[in-house]
Amino acid sequence: MQQYLTVLEKSWFELHHHYHFSEPQKVFNKLIAAYSEKQRAYHTLQHLYECLVLLKSIQADLIDAHAVELALWFHDAVYDPQVKDNELKSAELFEQYLIQDLSIDIVQKIKRWILATHKHALTDELDLQFLLDIDLAILAASPERFAEYEQQIQQEYAWVYPDIYLIKRKQVLAHFYQTEPLYQTEYFQQNFEQRSKGNLRGILDGK
Known part of the structure; x- marks a missing residue:
């Protein structure tokens, strides 16, 4: 777990440097706790880590790499395998935690992207295409x-x-x-x- 935390902490505080979160440590701690919940085996810090490492290797191809990275942080922030609204709740949690720190346009875009990870429908939006592909990259492991x-x-x-x-x-x-x-x-x-x-x-x- 420690090898994941080092990379995750670096990612999060680089995002903070870009977006200037009002409570970066508090939100970071809550997200780490969320991805460490006992009902998770795949949707864990390992999955988040793998997504962010892959993102770093392709970020030059993205239009708004910071927004994609932030969406990845929250895309599985709520996860209960026995319910079907995890993406909706994750999007709502993102808004709850960061709405005061981000423009409404960024909030709405990232919420929409998080919701899109539910069905992985085709899109012509390049950053969202990459986000969805990163989420499914495990299939090519x-x-x-x-x-x-x-x-x-x-x-x-x-x-x-x-x-x-x-x-x-x-x-x-x-x-x-x-x-x-x-x-x-x-x-x-x-x-x-x-x-x-x-x-x-x-x-x-x-x-």
């Missing part, structure tokens, strides 16, 4: 990390009867596999698409 990811998701849904979980999970992964292309940006299509489809095929074939 190394075989070891992808296997860990699958175990983490199963752990979050341990409350579901195992046979039902396996059916529903394969439906989700089949949807990703059948989406052509899976990723919306050219960068992710070139660098992540093939690996993600290989990982997904392996699960769907029962390997």
Whole structure:
């Protein structure tokens, strides 16, 4: 966890330097606590860390990298696998914490982006395309990390009867596999698409 915290703290206080949050340490602490909740196994500090590291490698391609980074911080700030309005609650939490520090335009844009991580619908908005692709980058992870990811998701849904979980999970992964292309940006299509489809095929074939 410590290796994640070092990077996360640097990211957050660079955002503070850009946006001038009124209570940066308080909000940082609340977000770290949120991503450390016991019902989480995948939607954790590790996921946030992986998203932010990936963002840093492509930020030159973004129009407003700071806004994308802030949206990533809050996109899973509320997560309960037994409800369906996590994105809405995450967007509302973002507004609650930072509305006094940001312009209304930035607040509305980031809220809209957080809500978009629910359905991952096609968009022609470049920064949002990258945000959504980053959120799905785990599907193109190394075989070891992808296997860990699958175990983490199963752990979050341990409350579901195992046979039902396996059916529903394969439906989700089949949807990703059948989406052509899976990723919306050219960068992710070139660098992540093939690996993600290989990982997904392996699960769907029962390997």
